[in-house]
Amino acid sequence: MSEPSEPAPAPAPLPFDSAASRDRFEALVAEADAVSVDGWDFSWLAGRATEERPSWGYARAMADRLGRAHAALDLQTGGGEVLAAAPKLPPVTVATEAWPPNIARATALLHPLGAVVVADEDEPPLPFGDAAFDLVVSRHPVTTWWEEIARVLAPGGTYFSQQVGPASVFELVEHFLGPQPPEVRRARHPEDARAAATAAGLDVVDLRSETLRTEFHDIGAVVYFLRKVIWMVPGFTVERYRPQLAALHRRIETEGPFRARTTRFLIEARKPR
Template identity: 55%
Template sequence: MRTLESLLDEGASVPVEGWDFSWFAGPPTRATEERPPWGYARRLAGRYAAARAALDVQTGGGEVVRAALTGAAEVPAVLAVTESWPPNAALARAALAPWRAEVAEVPDDAPLPFPDGRFDLVSSRHPVSVNWPELARVLAPGGTYFAQHVGVGTAADLTDFMMGPQPVGDGRSPARAVADAERVGLRVVDLREATLRMEFFDVAAVAVYLRKVIWIVPGFTVEGYRDKLAELHERIRDHGPFVAHTTRYLIECSRPDVPL
């Protein structure tokens, strides 16, 4: 087994821009995460084929949108995405350049810089926050919001190990999302949930994951959590991969074909 110091050095140095998680697959395998059964990117590709104007919110580096567009029989005539972090926005511009996508750099909780009713499809994969009034505003009558959200308690096993037991609220619950969607006049037409297994095979993988997915342990740095990472290193050495769990839900909403 590699030394703690070499793993921590690696965990602190791996680039974390974008939503490309291929580094974890190795070789060697560093971490695994079970995928939801519904195939979000494949389903999004089918919706792109039927859309005239599409917006992806909090797109990361555009990786999921690019995969969906590549698999789509046809693509929307108008394509836009938003992203709050400049390094990710730069990746999205490069990834989506073949489709001439507009990339708008806006904070995750800011108003969307588009006119009312501009898009017949709005999508998002793992948004940090969901601005339901803005989503409803930019949707055209008869339009669709199609997304995969992170659910309650995602990676709580890892959060609690690193930070001690933490309270779990309902802010990311499907029930809360349904209520918020209906409050702005959207109608939920599909809702599916899944609990999925994650395994981390070394502390470098844990460090890269926590640097990349910043809300799991807010303020995480390798140096700041060195003692807990050392403890986790020993646990993995003695007992095998660290197991955590994620929750995901697929949600599809339609805007009524009448003014909200």
């Protein structure tokens, strides 16, 4: 996956409008820098950031498919929150995850539901036999190894995934890193996913994309988001990006919520019988 480039030069330090503004900045940043970012639950952002959801309702549609499957694999499950929300899991349900804190969290959440969590570094090959699953799902995978997905799917099996699309939240990314080159802005294009799935021998039966709106209401929400979604601004820390954070804090206080465009796409592909 293409990643954003190196940090943009830090803007010249800007004085805060007042001591109160400076104190708010320091308090919001300190709070967001201290809170845990384990798992894939964004409830800490309630009231502090909003994100439009795609019209297709991925969690509901995934749950419907899980209810009809016999053996399912959830790739890059995070803390297992999306999988655990399904009302019925298949008799064989396996999830993979790479990050140790999320592995522990997903295990505690999914084991009581009868799902097994496998620690996997998200590098091929997947630790499963050929044709092991009739359903593979993944919400917001960092990478998609199409040949491996095709290998572990049984004939007639389905891959169903919601993914982050090109230049998602790049208004925020570029505030910290500066303008990104065209190849970085185009990365994760849904048509590239279609081509890769087809090359792996899968038939793409559904491909939809939407551009949505995200708003950050305070600088703490920005810090939390960038700490949690680590590939947006690689190497992000509060100290490294304090000038950019201070400038954005002033902008939010002056102009209101910081708005960015979020891109998502839904892809469903089947393995021929």
